[in-house]
Amino acid sequence: MSAAHTQERQMSSDGNPYRPWPARITSILDLTEKEKLFELRIIDPEIREAFQFHAGQFVEVSIFGVGEAPISISSAPSKQGFIELCVRNAGDVTGALHKKRCGDVVGLRGPLGRGFPFEAMKGNDVLLVAGGLGIAPLKSLINHIHDERHEFGKVTIMYGARNPSEVLFRYQFDMWRHRDDFNLMLTVDESDDAWDGEVGLVTKLFEKIDVDPDNTYGAVCGPPVMYEFVIAEMRKKNMDVDKIYMSFERRMKCGIGKCGHCGVGHQYACIDGPVFSYWEAMNLQGAI
Ligand SMILES: Cc1cc2nc3c(=O)[nH]c(=O)nc-3n(C[C@H](O)[C@H](O)[C@H](O)COP(=O)(O)OP(=O)(O)OC[C@H]3O[C@@H](n4cnc5c(N)ncnc54)[C@H](O)[C@@H]3O)c2cc1C
Ligand code: FES
The missing domain is CATH 2.40.30.10 (Translation factors)
Structure with missing residues (x-):
């Protein structure tokens, strides 16, 4: 449906x-x-x-x-x-x-709106990349994968924040970092004395992972500037354009495709998105 x-x-x-x-x-x-x-x-x-x-x-x-x-x-x-x-x-x-x-x-x-293709992702590895508040929708997906963990292959989570005080859901990450069925990688642009994770942009974390391109779905959410660079890294790993999904924020009013405020190319982010595949986004003017 x-x-x-x-x-x-x-x-x-x-x-x-x-x-x-x-x-x-x-x-x-x-x-x-x-x-x-x-x-x-x-x-x-x-x-x-x-x-x-x-x-x-x-x-x-x-x-x-x-x-x-x-x-x-x-x-x-x-x-x-x-x-x-x-x-x-x-x-x-x-x-x-x-x-x-x-x-x-x-x-x-x-x-x-339309969410991530959870059922299609089953049986595959999943690479989730979030920046800042972009972790909010991805946390729903991560928790759902967690609840049906046996349905998925390797699960890698990359999350970047500006500094340690802006890292969201710390309690959750503290739990996941001790599990060996989630590869959790946190990074901040600027660290402090208490930070023991990575320092640098989230894209730097791609150096540390191997991706099976035929068997991996990507999910990306973060500030607009992040998409181009994260997708470039995913493409360097030969991930399919139709297996990379991203959530877009657009100014919205009605949320149900009536007012026209959230146009992305010829579609509306509120009903056709906010999650689009990279393949779809490539064909939507002004999407990225
Ligand atoms: C699909 C979707 C999911 C989202 N999910 C989340 C989420 O999980 N958590 C979250 O915190 N936010 C989320 N947002 C963002 C949130 O909806 C916006 O920040 C929203 O504007 C907040 O409403 P507000 O009335 O509090 O702020 P507003 O009063 O709308 O102000 C928000 C900011 O926009 C500026 N602004 C206001 N009007 C305009 C205008 N016409 N043109 C340009 N700038 C303007 C303001 O100065 C301010 O900086 C999401 C947005 C979308 C589209
Ligand atoms: S918010 Fe009204 S059409 Fe999308």
Whole structure:
């Protein structure tokens, strides 16, 4: 079923795709100075149960009286009944969300967009590359792979942040770095005395890995400047253009293909993406 059909099916309960569902904040974790992790539960039990999503999809979060913002789902689809959102305090909506407390109610629309091709990735190695806040959607995919680890070959995670204080999900990485079925590689642009990982851009980590090009899917998410360089490294490893997937951020309003704000070439990032294959992106003007 296509993402658009999933959306129609899930939003048709009251026929209005713009109406958000009330959701309660059930946990808030400070990740860094700018980012918090929110756990949300849709209040209506039937809608909560019917809420199924794919890694890489997003929701529109609304703060009543302020507005809406698209935010990627960070938790794994295999964990049901709640979603996690990693939110940077970047402006009006996210700033208002950062002021909320546990028990407060916000609005949610979604799940929206097209996520990563999880089923197609099964049976293959996976190379996940994130920069900065780009780890938010990739964490959903990583956690989903974790929950079905036996379905995948080698799993390599490369994550770059500007400095150690900006590394997100440290608690999770501390867990994964001790496992031998995840090859976790962290790097920062500028280190401090306490940092024991790599220093340099995330692309530097490619020197340290071998890739089986016929059997590896790539997933990339980060600041726009990162894509060109990461993809160049993946192509040097002979990875197929249609096995490299990336998530794009575009300014969005409706999130459901109606307003035209999120055009990428002749497509809309909100329904045709935000996850595109590199092959698709190559054929979309202005995508990269
Ligand atoms: C698919 C998708 C997934 C995303 N996932 C996440 C996520 O997981 N976590 C997360 O924190 N963010 C995520 N974002 C980014 C988030 O949606 C934006 O930061 C959003 O703008 C925040 O809304 P706001 O009202 O808080 O900020 P805004 O008030 O919109 O301000 C955000 C920034 O944009 C600038 N700005 C505002 N309006 C304009 C304009 N018209 N032109 C240029 N600049 C402008 C502001 O000055 C500010 O720097 C995602 C975006 C997309 C499209
Ligand atoms: S956000 Fe309205 S068409 Fe994509």
